[in-house]
Amino acid sequence: MEKSIIDECIKETENAETEVAVLKKKLENLQVAITNHSPEIVDPEVTKLLTENTKLKHRLTILNRAIMAESSKQLNSTKKGPESILKTLHHLFSVAIQTACPDITDPPIDIALSGANIKFGDYQCNSSMPLANRYKQLGKKVIPKDLSNKIIANVPPHPLISKFEVAGPGFINIFLNKDYVIQSLSSIIEEGVKPPVLEKKMKVLIDFSAPNIAKEMHVGHLRSTIIGDSIARLLEYLGYDVLRINHLGDWGTQFGMLIAHLQDKFPDYLLKSPPISDLQAFYKESKKRFDEDEEFKKKAYASVVKLQSFDPDHVKAWELICDVSRQNFQKIYDRLDIKIIERGESFYQTRMEKIVKELSANGYLEDDEGRKVMWGDSGSIPLTVVKSDGGFTYDTSDMAAIKQRLEEEKADWIIYVTDAGQATHFQIIFACAKKVGILNPQIHRVDHVGFGVVLGEDKKKFKTRSGDTIRLLDLLDEGLKRSLETLQEKQRDKVLTPEELKNAQESVAYGCIKYADLSHNRNHEYVFSFDKMLEDKGNTAVYLLYAYTRIKSIAKNANLTPDKIKNLAKTHKVSLEHEKEWKLGKVLIRFPDVLLKIVEDLCMHHLCEYVYEIATTFSEFYDSCYCIEKDSSGDVVKINEGRILLTEAAALTMERCFDILGLKPISKM
Numbered sequence: 025m026e027k028s029i030i031d032e033c034i035k036e037t038e039n040a041e042t043e044v045a046v047l048k049k050k051l052e053n054l055q056v057a058i059t060n061h062s063p064e065i066v067d068p069e070v071t072k073l074l075t076e077n078t079k080l081k082h083r084l085t086i087l088n089r090a091i092m093a094e095s096s097k098q099l100n101s102t103k104k105g106p107e108s109i110l111k112t113l114h115h116l117f118s119v120a121i122q123t124a125c126p127d128i129t130d131p132p133i134d135i136a137l138s139g140a141n142i143k144f145g146d147y148q149c150n151s152s153m154p155l156a157n158r159y160k161q162l163g164k165k166v167i168p169k170d171l172s173n174k175i176i177a178n179v180p181p182h183p184l185i186s187k188f189e190v191a192g193p194g195f196i197n198i199f200l201n202k203d204y205v206i207q208s209l210s211s212i213i214e215e216g217v218k219p220p221v222l223e224k225k226m227k228v229l230i231d232f233s234a235p236n237i238a239k240e241m242h243v244g245h246l247r248s249t250i251i252g253d254s255i256a257r258l259l260e261y262l263g264y265d266v267l268r269i270n271h272l273g274d275w276g277t278q279f280g281m282l283i284a285h286l287q288d289k290f291p292d293y294l295l296k297s298p299p300i301s302d303l304q305a306f307y308k309e310s311k312k313r314f315d316e317d318e319e320f321k322k323k324a325y326a327s328v329v330k331l332q333s334f335d336p337d338h339v340k341a342w343e344l345i346c347d348v349s350r351q352n353f354q355k356i357y358d359r360l361d362i363k364i365i366e367r368g369e370s371f372y373q374t375r376m377e378k379i380v381k382e383l384s385a386n387g388y389l390e391d392d393e394g395r396k397v398m399w400g401d402s403g404s405i406p407l408t409v410v411k412s413d414g415g416f417t418y419d420t421s422d423m424a425a426i427k428q429r430l431e432e433e434k435a436d437w438i439i440y441v442t443d444a445g446q447a448t449h450f451q452i453i454f455a456c457a458k459k460v461g462i463l464n465p466q467i468h469r470v471d472h473v474g475f476g477v478v479l480g481e482d483k484k485k486f487k488t489r490s491g492d493t494i495r496l497l498d499l500l501d502e503g504l505k506r507s508l509e510t511l512q513e514k515q516r517d518k519v520l521t522p523e524e525l526k527n528a529q530e531s532v533a534y535g536c537i538k539y540a541d542l543s544h545n546r547n548h549e550y551v552f553s554f555d556k557m558l559e560d561k562g563n564t565a566v567y568l569l570y571a572y573t574r575i576k577s578i579a580k581n582a583n584l585t586p587d588k589i590k591n592l593a594k595t596h597k598v599s600l601e602h603e604k605e606w607k608l609g610k611v612l613i614r615f616p617d618v619l620l621k622i623v624e625d626l627c628m629h630h631l632c633e634y635v636y637e638i639a640t641t642f643s644e645f646y647d648s649c650y651c652i653e654k655d656s657s658g659d660v661v662k663i664n665e666g667r668i669l670l671t672e673a674a675a676l677t678m679e680r681c682f683d684i685l686g687l688k689p690i691s692k693m
């Protein structure tokens with residue numbers, strides 16, 4: 025409905041504008057007539073037209089204002105989800121700036137959160153200085169401060185804003201309206217923490233985890249698993265159609281030797297499942313034979329060929345081998361509560377054959393000493409599409425995969441989560457896919473979400489004492505052991521039931537491993553340290569989980585269940601009078617902005633910083649504002665409902681953050 029009002033207004037404005045232009049032209053013509061001929065003839069006509077012109081101009085201004093008010097109303101409608109403060113301000117100021125500076129095309133709209141000093145407002149618009157520079161380039165001298173006042177006068181009215189102040193050389197300080205924030209927080213309590221409205225619902229395919237069969241899943245894969253899962257959780261929450269894909273390394277020449285070795289060692293493998301428990305040892309044995317025994321090598325090559333042409337016995341052997349790895353991977357996914365669909369490299373075998381034919385037929389492949397290569401646009405290094413022995417590579421499977429994902433799966437957006445070392449690989453894949461018309465940057469989005477290596481506390485590559493890769497299951501076990509010790513140090517075992525203790529132990533152990541990873545900027549390497557991640561101070565999962573239980577216990581102490589608090593919100597206002605209440609309230613309504621920023625750069629540490637900010641701002645609030653008062657015998661004598669409501673809004677927002685980060689908060693720990 026609002027849309028049709030806007031359309032109508034726009035139409036009316038356009039009509040009025042055309043009329044103004046026509047009248048202007050008429051006036052000009054008359055002016056010429058006046059000077060050239062007898063002025064007394066046209067005089068009454070001129071006067072009439074002039075009055076009409078003024079009237080129309082006035083009507084134009086009114087219509088323009090109506091459009092602005094209507095479009096900001098549309099932005100403001102809370103039914104669909106909370107609004108992004110930054111986006112709303114950006115919209116309001118772009119209307120104001122375009123009206124105030126009609127001669128500047130594509131004006132800079134610079135909106136930012138103000139610093140800690142509340143004197144400078146809550147948000148700032150810093151556009152006047154660059155705008156004055158743009159005027160200077162046009163040969164006009166404009167004082168930024170004057171420009172700021174003109175901009176302010178043109179900001180369409182909006183319930184979010186209480187007032188403006190122009191400061192310094194021309195900064196516009198924006199002060200938020202308390203009632204607006206109260207309203208936003210009440211809807212959190214009454215309706216839950218809703219995601220901001222999506223501009224466009226997209227189908228997103230997230231390629232993450234992706235360990236390799238017969239090799240140990242290592243900490244790099246753990247990082248990919250944790251980061252990928254969290255991005256998936258975020259995008260699912262925002263309402264995207266998410267497909268979580270495990271691009272398992274389950275294909276390739278190493279399977280030749282594994283199958284050949286299996287056939288030799290367990291000849292009755294088709295009838296009886298071979299008892300391989302340690303696939304890595306099995307891999308080592310077969311590799312040794314492959315390197316030392318020519319006969320075996322030949323057999324191994326023959327096996328690959330048979331497998332790739334889907335010979336049933338070879339496929340069976342391959343499945344047996346994959347199953348051993350799969351079971352181990354699944355144990356890790358189960359513990360960390362990771363949902364993912366397996367679609368390994370093998371899935372693309374026939375598609376690889378097809379795409380190689382197509383690339384070759386269309387002249388994209390070049391011969392390079394027997395290999396067939398393809399160059400991307402950037403030209404750095406080419407993809408090896410076919411090896412000299414005719415086999416396919418990691419590159420081939422990724423070309424087939426990107427085609428399958430965009431064309432068959434109809435994904436709008438693909439996200440690949442791997443170590444930063446693979447950045448070039450993906451750049452070339454994207455460039456080649458673009459070159460052959462699979463990937464269209466106008467409609468598709470592709471991201472390589474890279475991450476740095478995991479280091480041990482000695483700042484060297486994370487390894488066991490003996491220099492082996494650390495087994496992830498051992499690492500998770502160690503986490504469980506250490507988290508139990510931490511809880512025992514705090515004497516939690518004396519207060520919690522065995523079941524509660526176990527829940528707390530798992531929540532802390534897996535939570536701290538995930539959080540330590542997510543809270544670091546993923547582009548940097550990070551040091552894996554149980555000591556650090558189990559600290560109860562600073563930005564750690566332990567600190568946050570405790571902070572959350574403390575927040576939850578406030579209402580519990582007042583005998584207020586979440587349902588009762590919901591009802592309370594109908595009769596009481598969230599309290600934002602105290603400076604610390606106001607500070608917390610403003611942090612809480614930033615949630616949509618934090619999520620939208622992550623959609624842009626896919627850096628989950630923004631969310632960790634945000635949830636930490638909630639916890640620390642909450643503790644500032646709690647230090648200076650009582651929520652319940654007890655008498656000397658410990659009985660509750662007074663409840664401050666407005667503050668209980670604020671507490672609930674904080675707890676609900678934290679819960680949402682935890683959920684996106686894959687942490688499981690517990691009510692008692």
Ligand SMILES: NC(=[NH2+])NCCC[C@H](N)C(=O)O
Nearest residue numbers: 231234235236271273422442
């Ligand atoms: N489509 C992809 N290439 N996904 C990532 C695969 C990661 C690969 N299996 C590795 O261990 O490094």
